[in-house]
Amino acid sequence: MPIKSPFFARTSALCNSMNWKEWAGYYAVSSYGTLHDPEYFAFRYSAGLLDITPLFKYRVKGPDAAAFLSRIMVKNIHKLGVGRVSYCCWCTDAGKVIDDGTVMRRAENEFFVTSADPGYSWFSRFLRGYDVVLEEISEEVAGLALQGPTSRDILKQICDADLNNLKFFSTVKARADGFEIYVSRTGYTGDLGYEIWVENEHAITLWDAIMSAGKNYDIRPAGLDALDVTRVEAGLILKDVDYFNALYALIDDRMSSPYELSLGWTVNLDRDPFNGQASLKAEKENGSKWAIVGLDIDWPQLESLYAKHGLPPEIGSHAWRSSVPVYISADKKYQTGYATSGTWSPILKKNIALATVEKKYENIGNELRIEMTVEHKRYTVPAIISKPQFFNPERKTSNPNSQSDE
């Protein structure tokens, strides 16, 4: 039985569709309206406000906090500056990904970590010998994601943070009306956006302040259905959809290394020991089996398949997340991988997917075939490999009056 987030009084009053799902043991809105499209367009053209309280949250404090996190994460957290945020994953000794999340350096010796699965037990296995305190604050801290082009203008109204100068993947403590918040310029939409963290007791006040400030900027509460479309457009992978937690995966075939998830860029190999280092070094040397790629699915061919049945293309506005075979040729003789999620992208006007394929086929521009079921019959259509990051607007990383800056 899920529990209610501190924003439930507001989200439930607004959720006209009664369309909820379970997210990490919380009730979470799938879409506020019967159709999620307006929420999607809010993310892309104005601002969407999403309750992200169900993320697991940890505070890591102490003189060895950076060393401890560097031991766990594939990234060297020593290098993370105060006020900066890092997207990372963490691995088993075999170099298989357990989960991914963000690490935010709030002070020299204080970090804030988010994860999708509960991580306390895993993290605490490595506390030994480090002068550090690990605290789970999942149920004490609430979170909101305010994402979209007008998000900065809205957030400016309710807190004193210098948002014009807050860079992409940075975080800052700020004062709202009578309480403190942490703002980070992060999100899961691949757009300009912020995540705001607040003590539970001020959650409703924060929600009200943002919604009220957002009125003139077309803010809209948004649910997970809209988020799912944006995250596929942004090429952001999702645990339990595009990969599985190695601790819970029943078979090795369901486990993935960071390289296989195309997260090799997050791995800092040559440094003090960290979990999975030896295995990842070996994999780096010998090559990986898989890669996650973007697929740009051929529209004219899809349209002609529907036309064959006398139908216009019927493609829902929801992102899908089922496993779909990917072949190297139309005769389906060799399956090189599988797509795990996909969507029609309203902003790109493209039919896109994220797929796991054999490394040798990962090159951008390669043509593979993806299975498509049209009117109960299975066909394949061409799918061109592209960067998973289909949508990457300049505003995501830029600051007013300055050059784009990562």
Next chain:
Amino acid sequence: MSKKYDAIIIGGGHNGLVCAAYLAKAGRKVLVLERRHVLGGAAVSEEMYPGFTFSVASYVVSLFRPHIIRDLELAKHGYEVIPMDCSFLPLPNGDSLARWSDPQRSRREIARFSRKDSEIYPEFGKVMTHMGKLAKAVIDYPAPDITSIKPKELSNLLRLGRTFKDLGPDLLHLNTKLVTMSALDFLDLWFESETLKAPMAVSGIIGTFQGVRSPGTAYVLLHHYMGQLDGAFRSWGFSKGGTGGISMACARAAESFGAEIRTEAPVQQVLIKKGNAEGVVLENGDEIIAKTVISNLDPNRTYLKMVGEKYLEDDVLKEIKRFKLRGSSGKVNLALDRVPEFSCRPGDGDHIRGDIAIAPSIDYLEKAFDQAKYGEFSTRPYINAVIPTLTDPSLAPPGKHILSCFVQYAPYNIKEGAENWPKYREAFGDTVVDTMAEYIPGLKDSILYRQVLTPWDLEQKMGLTEGNIFHGELSLEQLLFQRPIASYAKYKTSIPKLWMCGSGTHPGGGIMGAGGELCARSMLTSRSI
């Protein structure tokens, strides 16, 4: 009367009925003889009080083999099992722990006792799923004899070996631990919270005369984890109409294939001529001739009562006499005029629709065992209770309920001697009611009827020697190719043409049907019938 049968099965328990169904399905002429007026043996439903149907002895199901359900079309014949959603542990301090099928809900519950344990719990589940795969390879086939070099034995061994090998080294090491460790030591490999470990550890002692700290009990724990319902490993469920519903489905299946079943037909002994089993003699003196005889009774009864010592070689007799039965549990079934309400978590919510464990701590369980060691029943026993009427209203009148309590320890050999159990029956019943009433304050006022079964009663009523619910302890030296005895495992006995198909054969107790099936298959493939 001398109608000639291919096989006579002594005992209409679920294994006997499964065996009958398989043989009849293969075209053999089979007769099942049941002593009582009702079929099922220990998997039996009986109306013990007007309107109340008790699962008198065995009360939940998990281990029943899915392929038997398919082979015998049991669903068509009324096999209905409803999975449980919760394992509930009320605690004396007013707290409680409920473990749910919903993983996030379980995580939150366990985290109140240990955050670490709450997150490791799914990892443990994953490991046990792998172990369960191994168990499937073990229990769905006759146990290979490691001392034999016959090609068939070797190929069986090889198949098992491959399954082991597929586990990988980590799980193999774990498996070695599993067969040698105590249930508690095994759980200590994962968990820190006693509140979590105590109700998990009890799976290691059910039906054995051991404590949760006794070596070897980890295997029994696995035995209870081997279950599979609707393809999901480890889940337990209620049989519609009580566990007798399963037996009746097996009986109907057997009859549909042409088997003949007679109740109130107690067998006096196996008819042995020139050393061979040739039929049976009923208590009324009738002789029934058959090409083979199959005993669904426990090894003790089969050899010592149905055959008789004079027909046994000395070594066999010794082994059978050494076979450990040592019943350690009793059963108290209560008819109630209302839903039992737990003070720690009031209401008739989903938490009481699964199994309810009275196992508040490891020491509680170990103390309960201590008393049993010296021939007393536990004054505060481990109890596994269920309220099946919350899931299956057909078992009691509307608004009325059944509280079924499996109780351990109740040693068969109390210090006054087993035959004195009747004198202590009500005191034992009071102990159980008193224990439950500590958690359900209104319990005593709501009892309409109470049925108390001591191990002595299980022996008298069900024919379970020494009241052992598994037809013999599930300890390693009595398992696999040594069940029931090393010289005669694999469903054969020392008497030619006499076979065994009960829980005293591999793979052992629980409502599995495996013994019945494997016996039938062994007979058919060896062309013994």
